[in-house]
Amino acid sequence: MKKLKFKVPHTFVILIILGLIMVAFTYIIPAGVYDRVTDPESGRTQILADSFHFAERTPVSIVDFPEMIYDGMVDAASIIFSIFIFGGAFEIITQTGVLSRGIQKLAKKFGNKRKLLIAIIMFVFSIGGWTFGMSIDAIVFAPMFVALMISLGYDAIVGVAVVSTGCACGFIAGILNPFNVGVAQEIVGLPLYSGAWLRIILWIVLLVVSIAYVLRYASKVYHNPEKSIVAGMDTWKDMEYEISGEDSEQAGIRDMVVGLILIVGFAALPYGVIRYGWGMGPMAALFLTMGVAGGLVHGFGPSKIADIFCEGCKNIAAGALIVGIARTLTVVMTEGNIIDTIVYGLSLSLEKLPHSLQAIGMYIAHTLINFPICSGTGQAAATMPIMGPLSEVVGMTKQMAVLCFQLGDGITNNILPTSSALMGVLSITKVPYEKWVKYVAPLIGIWMLIGVVFCVIGMAVGY
Numbered sequence: 001m002k003k004l005k006f007k008v009p010h011t012f013v014i015l016i017i018l019g020l021i022m023v024a025f026t027y028i029i030p031a032g033v034y035d036r037v038t039d040p041e042s043g044r045t046q047i048l049a050d051s052f053h054f055a056e057r058t059p060v061s062i063v064d065f066p067e068m069i070y071d072g073m074v075d076a077a078s079i080i081f082s083i084f085i086f087g088g089a090f091e092i093i094t095q096t097g098v099l100s101r102g103i104q105k106l107a108k109k110f111g112n113k114r115k116l117l118i119a120i121i122m123f124v125f126s127i128g129g130w131t132f133g134m135s136i137d138a139i140v141f142a143p144m145f146v147a148l149m150i151s152l153g154y155d156a157i158v159g160v161a162v163v164s165t166g167c168a169c170g171f172i173a174g175i176l177n178p179f180n181v182g183v184a185q186e187i188v189g190l191p192l193y194s195g196a197w198l199r200i201i202l203w204i205v206l207l208v209v210s211i212a213y214v215l216r217y218a219s220k221v222y223h224n225p226e227k228s229i230v231a232g233m234d235t236w237k238d239m240e241y242e243i244s245g246e247d248s249e250q251a252g253i254r255d256m257v258v259g260l261i262l263i264v265g266f267a268a269l270p271y272g273v274i275r276y277g278w279g280m281g282p283m284a285a286l287f288l289t290m291g292v293a294g295g296l297v298h299g300f301g302p303s304k305i306a307d308i309f310c311e312g313c314k315n316i317a318a319g320a321l322i323v324g325i326a327r328t329l330t331v332v333m334t335e336g337n338i339i340d341t342i343v344y345g346l347s348l349s350l351e352k353l354p355h356s357l358q359a360i361g362m363y364i365a366h367t368l369i370n371f372p373i374c375s376g377t378g379q380a381a382a383t384m385p386i387m388g389p390l391s392e393v394v395g396m397t398k399q400m401a402v403l404c405f406q407l408g409d410g411i412t413n414n415i416l417p418t419s420s421a422l423m424g425v426l427s428i429t430k431v432p433y434e435k436w437v438k439y440v441a442p443l444i445g446i447w448m449l450i451g452v453v454f455c456v457i458g459m460a461v462g463y
Contacts, residue, residue, distance in 0.1 A: 026336025072328030089291025091312025129170020173203030319427015366408020
């Protein structure tokens, strides 16, 4: 008898199935809502902790589900179109050849220091994660490091990992992250960025463990390419051809100017986010400017630039649309009024846990909430008005409540299909979601255990 081999469905199919499950939940989970107010100073909408009340059920009809997919696309439009712009602009830069020649030189320089280079890259991106909350910003950097890692004899998974995992280590620790720790501490009334000492230790532990994990896989792929999770895929064949072979030609004036445009642009990105609070719009505008300016300097005419831009958009179209389909899950739960009920139910469950397990319980609760609310600022606004006072009721400190929040919010961002940052990076680097899950799932498990350990430590020292 021929053995049937299971084939992982397309990411679109996985997300649609999850969306239909959410539709079913709107018939099972009672509808409920919290009253909300807008903070006049920050402009953020927050819920009132004691205002939860059950509401009339508003289950989502299966007939309306296709429209929910459309609504998800509209809701995620800023991210989707930003990914298109990133993809189109990056294609222009790529076709100038500046990146491939630069990567060749970098690969040659670090040819015998591959492991050190991986550690340095992850360290740098982790700093971006805990200073200005670098996550979705990583989309613009990911393709370059995929190319670099391939040129060093690794695969695209390693390229995505050094960027995405590096950012995640810093984002989870959130030492000075304004988008998770900063917002959460502000809501519960703690001094901004207080309690940083434990978060610094958390960052070091996460980074050391993650670098070791990435290096272990990278070494396996380097010595046995057939063991690569993406072995047999020719998605990066053109990229590999461009960055392999003999030394590239001496850089001319045009290459230098294009390189300068990229350096200035990439330096402006963190400055804009930290100083002016840039969102997707300004970041996309910056990258588009870099692409067009680089193309003109290289000698491309306007029509040539337009053609290349469209080609880049075409190459990442499927991946960009994944972000919209993933947002459908949140749309369904919002229309069914079950998100607030889930938050309320989890908060009640925490009160029933033994004191020694309440921090772990709160951490797990935030992890579960992160699936429908995969946004640091959004989850803080939705949960901290409840979890802050609740922590005092059960004998926890507010600082501990913030730690549980940042762990629950950050760790699973690197695997959830509802994470716009993750899906954007995977789409622009053409790494299939199911391949990434196969690679990163064990690391997420390790991170989860580290989170439990820090919850225990925090409770023990009265953090």
